[in-house]
Amino acid sequence: MGVEMKEHQPKLKEIASQCDVCAEFGVHEADCDSSTVALLRATGKELHSVDINDKCEHEHIKELAKKLKKKWVFYLGDAKTVQIPEVEFLFIDSDHTSEQVRGELAAHLDNVTKFVGFHDTGKDVFRGYDKAVFEVMDNHPDWEKIYHTEDSYGLTIYKRKNG
């Protein structure tokens, strides 16, 4: 899983390093090539990670956070309904359905102050997922697309215009 994220780690780090408080939806194994490790290393202070699978509250990430003197908070639950604090950067990589991402953005986008990023936004990587992301974000004129690649299943980053 991490292999497909490895190529995106530099971009995730570039964005997270401009923020003190980051969040991600979708943790999985949290190996060295993962979004979790990239975001935790680069964030100024905190990473809030959400996953529906209780096996994702990893001891090795707790240890890494301690070593880096950062705060890592794990939330068990559906990202559509879980409560997280206001964050500067939200990275979405959960179940990749149109319905899920629409629900996640409806619930959380107002509480994201600077950047929102999406993995797997390559053309039709998941049926209709890329189109749903672009449609929702295009309906928010306060956000602008600042990065998109089709590589490694796709990565798209938006920035809040006044963020």
Ligand SMILES: C[S@@+](CC[C@H](N)C(=O)[O-])C[C@H]1O[C@@H](n2cnc3c(N)ncnc32)[C@H](O)[C@@H]1O
């Ligand atoms: C593609 S993996 C995440 C990969 C990870 N970002 C990385 O860099 O390796 C997707 C994760 O999303 C989680 N997930 C699936 N549906 C979810 C939901 N509704 N809410 C929260 N997490 C969910 C899965 O349990 C899985 O761990």
